Amino acid sequence: MSGRLEVRIVQKPWGHEVIWADTVLYVGKVLHIKAGHALSLQYHNKKDETIHLLSGQMIYRVKNAEGELKDVVLKVGDSYRNEPGTVHQMEAVTDCAVLEASTPHLDDVVRLNDRYGREGTSAP
Numbered sequence: 608m609s610g611r612l613e614v615r616i617v618q619k620p621w622g623h624e625v626i627w628a629d630t631v632l633y634v635g636k637v638l639h640i641k642a643g644h645a646l647s648l649q650y651h652n653k654k655d656e657t658i659h660l661l662s663g664q665m666i667y668r669v670k671n672a673e674g675e676l677k678d679v680v681l682k683v684g685d686s687y688r689n690e691p692g693t694v695h696q697m698e699a700v701t702d703c704a705v706l707e708a709s710t711p712h713l714d715d716v717v718r719l720n721d722r723y724g725r726e727g728t729s730a731p
Contacts, residue, residue: 620723621646621699631711637661638697638705645698647718647725648676651691654716656709659686663703670694694719 615626621644628635640646640663648668658667660681667679667687676694681687689695697705718726 619646620644620725629711629713634707634709634711634713636707636709638703638707640665640697640699640703640705642699642701642703645722646696647716648694648696648720649716649718650694651689651712651715652717653691654710654712655688655690656707657686657688658697659706659708660684661704661706664700665703665705666698666700668696668698696720 612628615629617624617626622639622641624639625637626634627637638646638658642663660683662683664683665681667681668676669679669687669689670676670693676696679687697703720726
C-alpha cells in the first residue's frame, strides 16, 4: 500500500536522526551529527548500509582486511558502503548531514567502543 509515511526524529547523544522511510525491505535516514561528535565504533551482523555525505566533513573509520582501523576523510558527495561485519565509525569534523539507506535491521548494532557509555548495547 502506498501513501504518506510518518517521519520519526530520534534524539542521539551525537545529534539526531530523521527516519523518513521504514519498510520491511529498507530504511532511509538522515543523520545529523554535531561537530566533534562521533557515533559508536560498531558493526552489524545483518544490516547492510550505504551512507552518502550531504553536508559537512567527516572522518570515516573503517577496519581494513588486515584488521587495522583506517581514517577516510569524506567530503560532500562521497558515499561508503558497509556490508555486515564491517567495523566502522563516523566522526563529524563539522556539523554533518548523512543520508543512510539500509536493510531494515535497526536494532542490529554491536558497539565496540562508545563515548556515551553505550558499549555492548543497541540503545539509542
